[in-house]
Amino acid sequence: MTPMPLDTFKAGESGRIARVEADEAIQRRLLDMGLVRGEAITVKKLAPLGDPMELVVKGYHLSLRRAESACILVERAQP
Amino acid sequence: MTTVALAGNPNCGKTSLFNALTGSHQHVGNWPGVTVERRSGTFRAEGLEVVVVDLPGTYSLSARSEDERVASSFLASPEPDVIVNVLDASNLERNLYLSTQLLELRRPMVFALNMMDDAERDGWKLDVATLSTLLGGPVVVTVGNRGEGIEALKAAILAQARCDDPSLDPAQWPPRVTYGDDIEGEIRLLAEEVRRDEVLVADLPGRWWALRLLEGAGDALARAEASHAAQAIRARLENSRAFLKEHLGAPVDTLLAERRYGFAHGLVREVARRDNAPVRNLTDRLDAILTGRFTGFPVFLAVMVAIYVLTFVVGKIPQDAVGAAMGWIHDTAAAQLPPGELTSLFVDGVIPGVGSVLVFLPSIMILMGCVSFLEDTGYMARAAFIMDRLMHLMGLHGKSFIPLIMGMGCNTPAIQATRTIEAKSDRLITILVTPFMSCSARLPVYILLAGAFFRPFAGALAVVAMHLLGFAVAVVAGKLLRMSLFRRENAPFVMELPPYRLPVLKTTLLHMWEKAFVFLRKAGTLIFAGATLIWFLSNYPGIADRDLAARYQAAEAAVQAQNLPEAERKAKLGELDMARKGEIMNTSLAARFGKVLQPVFRPIFDPQRQRPEAWKDGVALTAGFMAKEIVVGTMAVIHQAPAEGEDGAALSPLQQSLRDRSGLTPLTALAFMVFVLIYTPCLGTVGMIHKETRSLGWTAFSVAYGLGLGWLLAWFTVLGGRALGFA
Numbered sequence: 001m002t003p004m005p006l007d008t009f010k011a012g013e014s015g016r017i018a019r020v021e022a023d024e025a026i027q028r029r030l031l032d033m034g035l036v037r038g039e040a041i042t043v044k045k046l047a048p049l050g051d052p053m054e055l056v057v058k059g060y061h062l063s064l065r066r067a068e069s070a071c072i073l074v075e076r077a078q079p
Numbered sequence: 080m081t082t083v084a085l086a087g088n089p090n091c092g093k094t095s096l097f098n099a100l101t102g103s104h105q106h107v108g109n110w111p112g113v114t115v116e117r118r119s120g121t122f123r124a125e126g127l128e129v130v131v132v133d134l135p136g137t138y139s140l141s142a143r144s145e146d147e148r149v150a151s152s153f154l155a156s157p158e159p160d161v162i163v164n165v166l167d168a169s170n171l172e173r174n175l176y177l178s179t180q181l182l183e184l185r186r187p188m189v190f191a192l193n194m195m196d197d198a199e200r201d202g203w204k205l206d207v208a209t210l211s212t213l214l215g216g217p218v219v220v221t222v223g224n225r226g227e228g229i230e231a232l233k234a235a236i237l238a239q240a241r242c243d244d245p246s247l248d249p250a251q252w253p254p255r256v257t258y259g260d261d262i263e264g265e266i267r268l269l270a271e272e273v274r275r276d277e278v279l280v281a282d283l284p285g286r287w288w289a290l291r292l293l294e295g296a297g298d299a300l301a302r303a304e305a306s307h308a309a310q311a312i313r314a315r316l317e318n319s320r321a322f323l324k325e326h327l328g329a330p331v332d333t334l335l336a337e338r339r340y341g342f343a344h345g346l347v348r349e350v351a352r353r354d355n356a357p358v359r360n361l362t363d364r365l366d367a368i369l370t371g372r373f374t375g376f377p378v379f380l381a382v383m384v385a386i387y388v389l390t391f392v393v394g395k396i397p398q399d400a401v402g403a404a405m406g407w408i409h410d411t412a413a414a415q416l417p418p419g420e421l422t423s424l425f426v427d428g429v430i431p432g433v434g435s436v437l438v439f440l441p442s443i444m445i446l447m448g449c450v451s452f453l454e455d456t457g458y459m460a461r462a463a464f465i466m467d468r469l470m471h472l473m474g475l476h477g478k479s480f481i482p483l484i485m486g487m488g489c490n491t492p493a494i495q496a497t498r499t500i501e502a503k504s505d506r507l508i509t510i511l512v513t514p515f516m517s518c519s520a521r522l523p524v525y526i527l528l529a530g531a532f533f534r535p536f537a538g539a540l541a542v543v544a545m546h547l548l549g550f551a552v553a554v555v556a557g558k559l560l561r562m563s564l565f566r567r568e569n570a571p572f573v574m575e576l577p578p579y580r581l582p583v584l585k586t587t588l589l590h591m592w593e594k595a596f597v598f599l600r601k602a603g604t605l606i607f608a609g610a611t612l613i614w615f616l617s618n619y620p621g622i623a624d625r626d627l628a629a630r631y632q633a634a635e636a637a638v639q640a641q642n643l644p645e646a647e648r649k650a651k652l653g654e655l656d657m658a659r660k661g662e663i664m665n666t667s668l669a670a671r672f673g674k675v676l677q678p679v680f681r682p683i684f685d686p687q688r689q690r691p692e693a694w695k696d697g698v699a700l701t702a703g704f705m706a707k708e709i710v711v712g713t714m715a716v717i718h719q720a721p722a723e724g725e726d727g728a729a730l731s732p733l734q735q736s737l738r739d740r741s742g743l744t745p746l747t748a749l750a751f752m753v754f755v756l757i758y759t760p761c762l763g764t765v766g767m768i769h770k771e772t773r774s775l776g777w778t779a780f781s782v783a784y785g786l787g788l789g790w791l792l793a794w795f796t797v798l799g800g801r802a803l804g805f806a
């Protein structure tokens with residue numbers, strides 16, 4: 001299954017991180033926050049205006065703009 | 080003396096632990112050169128004085144953001160003797176990532192396993208003894224906000240500080256995280272090159288340097304570049320990076336982060352057990368409402384209205400009390416002291432100057448208390464979450480909404496509230512656009528002019544239009560600043576949404592007190608100096624003119640001698656006082672300055688060049704530098720007409736004078752309002768901008784572009800109005 005950018009995920013969907021392809025500063029920050037390869041990630045909800053997204057990773061909640069979540073490629077879990 | 084550094088993730092309860100450790104022995108300032116808060120405090124135990132330094136909360140030591148730079152450079156300095164790593168027990172894995180970096184410093188460490196109560200509520204069971212063995216340092220269980228475990232933590236810190244058992248020498252520790260043969264090999268090679276420079280490895284192990292360099296940490300790279308071994312290190316680093324990327328198929332910083340998280344993950348599996356995880360905890364239930372699709376914004380608006388009311392409506396009570404007290408001191412001093420220059424300096428310069436600083440205090444304390452409360456509960460992150468889309472359109476961050484909304488009350492505390500924005504560029508842009516929000520001090524000016532030149536309905540419309548224009552200018556300016564000056568700074572919006580927690584009252588109160596204190600010390604001095612300068616400019620040389628003083632004294636004596644009825648006598652004396660003040664003002668340095676400025680203001684306030692009184696605008700606006708509401712009082716003095724009307728009269732004498740004699744037209748009055756809206760808000764705000772940016776350059780920029788933009792927009796108003804056929 002080909003990994004898809006995380007911003008295409010709907011609320012409630014989850015998957016495993018395949019890779020992160022962002023410019024250096026963002027990549028570094030995302031790595032530090034635990035968005036490493038193989039990690040399970042869930043889209044919890046979208047903000048009322050549709051951006052940013054609320055994610056759950058490593059058991060904590062994180063918010064990311066769609067522009068940045070597009071850098072995270074995720075293998076969608078089968079529902 | 081022993082120095083202890085408190086390090087940990089944001090929201091791990093570091094501050095409450097710090098408060099519990101140090102009690103009231105605290106000192107708050109800024110880290111040298113940056114606007115990151117530096118809190119330090121002391122405690123005494125077993126005859127030893129221990130200094131505790133609270134580092135900014137960070138997720139890692141990569142030194143990308145200002146907070147991380149401060150934390151990592153302090154930790155890498157020889158200053159800290161013991162590092163206390165505060166861990167949020169309810170979110171252990173991510174918290175341990177920072178620990179893996181801290182362990183590589185090879186300094187004596189203590190781990191404070193904080194928020195154990197939260198973890199237990201979530202169903203976690205932690206094996207503290209095993210955790211201590213695996214981390215290689217003492218682990219103390221604490222609940223910072225209830226003060227539990229503090230004595231044990233102090234004891235562990237002292238034991239580490241005194242440690243003279245060579246087997247416990249951290250330099251002899253085995254590495255906790257091993258990165259696999261390929262990476263370890265490159266680390267060894269790189270460490271060899273680093274060891275060529277004794278200065279680099281004097282305080283820090285070569286392995287630490289090698290890891291930082293491979294990670295691409297900015298401060299380590301800069302130090303290595305400055306070393307005499309720079310060339311060898313650079314060559315080795317490039318080789319290692321290329322080799323690892325080729326062999327392991329990923330950039331080395333990714334590999335390191337993965338291995339670290341691998342270690343943290345394994346450790347958590349080893350020590351933590353979760354029996355009955357609650358299906359939906361309190362945070363989930365609250366979030367369903369607070370960030371809900373339909374409920375999020377109504378709740379947000381209600382919270383903002385509540386804070387606004389608390390800060391500026393409830394806060395007005397102590398503020399009025401401060402004002403009344405200053406007024407009483409002013410009147411008493413004016414009545415008791417003999418007339419003269421010194422008295423005037425004291426009565427018209429120093430007292431209003433001190434007053435202009437003190438009036439900000441109640442609203443600053445209340446607003447900062449609210450902000451601290453929102454931060455500590457976790458709601459601030461949610462509010463930023465729901466507002467980010469709108470704020471991002473303006474080139475701002477989700478957290479910029481508080482300064483913008485509170486700016487409508489008063490810009491000064493609003494600018495201080497930008498502290499919650501982490502990224503420097505987001506924060507600077509917010510500071511630069513907040514002054515365009517029309518604060519309540521500008522309202523009297525609008526009311527004065529709108530009342531004099533417009534019919535009631537049009538006047539109300541003009542006042543509303545000013546507020547909207549201010550907001551629009553803030554939006555456009557934010558966008559332009561983001562596109563021009565801050566284009567290259569890419570601050571990602573990666574924000575944790577921490578679990579909701581009940582804040583500790585003591586922490587909130589301490590926070591309010593700190594903000595007030597720092598404001599008085601830093602911004603207060605500048606505001607006070609400015610107020611005195613403006614007094615000087617508006618009173619000299621007239622106040623020192625003995626002939627003028629003698630003339631008015633004679634006139635006053637003549638009135639006194641006339642034996643008039645009390646009311647008439649008072650009115651005459653009032654008129655005389657007004658006339659004297661007017662004469663001083665009209666011959667003052669400020670008036671001369673106003674006349675010099677006249678050509679500058681001509682296109683916007685006197686486009687037809689037929690106003691003999693146009694120079695008075697410049698005087699009022701110069702005095703308005705101190706505070707916008709002073710514009711009205713100054714106009715009353717220079718136009719020789721009181722701003723307070725008699726009961727029943729539609730217009731005050733000042734409004735009549737402005738309408739009938741000043742030569743302003745409805746159009747130029749509108750331009751005047753626009754200029755007052757946009758130009759430099761007031762000394763209080765300028766002082767605060769300087770305090771928060773720590774840069775004279777940005778402060779000057781803010782003043783200058785406010786003036787320029789105000790002029791331009793007033794000019795557009797005049798041009799547009801004339802094109803539409805208004806005079």
